[in-house]
Amino acid sequence: xxxxxxxxxxxxxxxxxxxxxxxxxxxxxxxxxxxxxxxxxxxxxxxxxxxxxxxxxxxxxxxxxxxxxxxxxxxxxxxxxxxxxxxxxxxxxxxxxxxxxxxxxxxxxxxxxxxxxxxxxxxxxxxxxxxxxxxxxxxxxxxxxxxxxxxxxxxxxxxxxxxxxxxxxxxxxxxxxxxxxxxxxxxxxxxxxxxxxxxxxxxxxxxxxxxxxxxxxxxxxxxxxxxxxxxxxxxxxxxxxxxxxxxxxxxxxxxxxxxxxxxxxxxxxxxxxxxxxxxxxxxxxxxxxxxxxxxxxxxxxxxxxxxxxxxxxxxxx
Amino acid sequence: xxxxxxxxxxxxxxxxxxxxxxxxxxxxxxxxxxxxxxxxxxxxxxxxxxxxxxxxxxxxxxxxxxxxxxxxxxxxxxxxxxxxxxxxxxxxxxxxxxxxxxxxxxxxxxxxxxxxxxxxxxxxxxxxxxxxxxxxxxxxxxxxxxxxxxxxxxxxxxxxxxxxxxxxxxxxxxxxxxxxxxxxxxxxxxxxxxxxxxxxxxxxxxxxxxxxxxxxxxxxxxxxxxxxxxxxxxxxxxxxxxxxxxxxxxxxxxxxxxxxxxxxxxxxx
Numbered sequence: 001x002x003x004x005x006x007x008x009x010x011x012x013x014x015x016x017x018x019x020x021x022x023x024x025x026x027x028x029x030x031x032x033x034x035x036x037x038x039x040x041x042x043x044x045x046x047x048x049x050x051x052x053x054x055x056x057x058x059x060x061x062x063x064x065x066x067x068x069x070x071x072x073x074x075x076x077x078x079x080x081x082x083x084x085x086x087x088x089x090x091x092x093x094x095x096x097x098x099x100x101x102x103x104x105x106x107x108x109x110x111x112x113x114x115x116x117x118x119x120x121x122x123x124x125x126x127x128x129x130x131x132x133x134x135x136x137x138x139x140x141x142x143x144x145x146x147x148x149x150x151x152x153x154x155x156x157x158x159x160x161x162x163x164x165x166x167x168x169x170x171x172x173x174x175x176x177x178x179x180x181x182x183x184x185x186x187x188x189x190x191x192x193x194x195x196x197x198x199x200x201x202x203x204x205x206x207x208x209x210x211x212x213x214x215x216x217x218x219x220x221x222x223x224x225x226x227x228x229x230x231x232x233x234x235x236x237x238x239x240x241x242x243x244x245x246x247x248x249x250x251x252x253x254x255x256x257x258x259x260x261x262x263x264x265x266x267x268x269x270x271x272x273x274x275x276x277x278x279x280x281x282x283x284x285x286x287x288x289x290x291x292x293x294x295x296x297x298x299x300x301x302x303x304x305x306x307x308x309x310x311x312x313x314x315x316x317x
Numbered sequence: 318x319x320x321x322x323x324x325x326x327x328x329x330x331x332x333x334x335x336x337x338x339x340x341x342x343x344x345x346x347x348x349x350x351x352x353x354x355x356x357x358x359x360x361x362x363x364x365x366x367x368x369x370x371x372x373x374x375x376x377x378x379x380x381x382x383x384x385x386x387x388x389x390x391x392x393x394x395x396x397x398x399x400x401x402x403x404x405x406x407x408x409x410x411x412x413x414x415x416x417x418x419x420x421x422x423x424x425x426x427x428x429x430x431x432x433x434x435x436x437x438x439x440x441x442x443x444x445x446x447x448x449x450x451x452x453x454x455x456x457x458x459x460x461x462x463x464x465x466x467x468x469x470x471x472x473x474x475x476x477x478x479x480x481x482x483x484x485x486x487x488x489x490x491x492x493x494x495x496x497x498x499x500x501x502x503x504x505x506x507x508x509x510x511x512x513x514x515x516x517x518x519x520x521x522x523x524x525x526x527x528x529x530x531x532x533x534x535x536x537x538x539x540x541x542x543x544x545x546x547x548x549x550x551x552x553x554x555x556x557x558x559x560x561x562x563x564x565x566x567x568x569x570x571x572x573x574x575x576x577x578x579x580x581x582x583x584x585x586x
Contacts, residue, residue: 052446052481060439060473067443070421070429073450091436091470099421099430
């Protein structure tokens, strides 16, 4: 495969905000003392009058954003996922989601690939928390190109949204012709034997797993589920039904995230053998991102092994 | 508007509070009655609002951060003409626009949904920032409870308003000295409130929260303050105007029975 430059989704986020600053005068950006890490500093550099650092005070940040949105602004608020979503969950619920205010929570440093900072800083439950909220849209882009388009789509969309971004530079799976459509899955690789549903940086890993499976003459469909909510249920059910087996892959707890969303859709519409690859009810820990991905089983090899076990269940029927 | 008219509306608001909470069979009369004069002065005198255009961009905003005092807000909005007074009877009923706590998506005149304590001042900060960005001169009023000042987010928001010099934020603390479990100073003292707000960089006034002249004068003085947000700590009486409710924490969140309501209404005649 052609070697492409790895880029972190947070990098694309900052660049896109800065680009939008010129055209979208309603755009305002808030950060809680992490603007250099979340890359909102890129926006602050070009539109300082519309950038507000709130200090280390995430609960107030969400409320300020709610007030700005109530007066017609489009606030993007950023921090690490653990703080933006975890610390300020009830503010997001009652000041943003319940009144349906147009606030975009764009959280970076989600998942274990935060790395050396360790378990306290590695959010593995944010998709779950945001997915439970009525009115909330949840998007997990797979690469920089998708992030850029997702940011633009969410800026144009009216309503609360959560955008999950990563710290780690990751491979690009889309090219310049890619067109992001909020709420629609993307078929990246067609196959017959199993449908692999992935989101975020795990989409690239899932594509590698499909390559491994192909070497064993197993044909895997790979689908990028960038919008976890509202879930593209029809597409999920159709792909799983065609393959007769399915697996989900995410850098998140297997409770409440993509895997749960897929399991719910399949259980109600199309019961096929299914497994969830993700973080199995454990906290993260310190380590390099690569070492952590191996330690927590988020590798092409593990996905391929789990996929084969699901296919065996299908064939045993 | 003359303060006599404001006083008339404040009394009518108190009557509505009693009747709607009684009708609903639940609700928060104590803190609604303590905030009634402040809300009356705002809605019937100080605020720049137009009931026929509740989303008017240049309007002054009000956030009832102590959202459980919704009956007082609803009474003010109905009497001001934002919606029919008869609708007050629907308080807390299924499908009603008059939710247990204010819902901006449902009821005209509600500028911000509220009810979970500690969140209103942050939203006011955002509204004031938006006004500054848009070169508008509207004010954003916030009504907090004194017990609410126990919430950490209030002080995050207090820091923010002072840091960003939000002189169009005017906050009230409804200082009725009681919360659900008793005296605020017994449960978890937020005192001394004046010194705390001063040390956070705010312009602070202390007034009698049932004296309309003092409320009006404090608002006027707050508007003269530049580069700093203002807080008006209003000494009030929980249950004000109904003898058996006054200064009783037990009337924080319970509705009067019919006979009690009749007595209350006769006292408020």
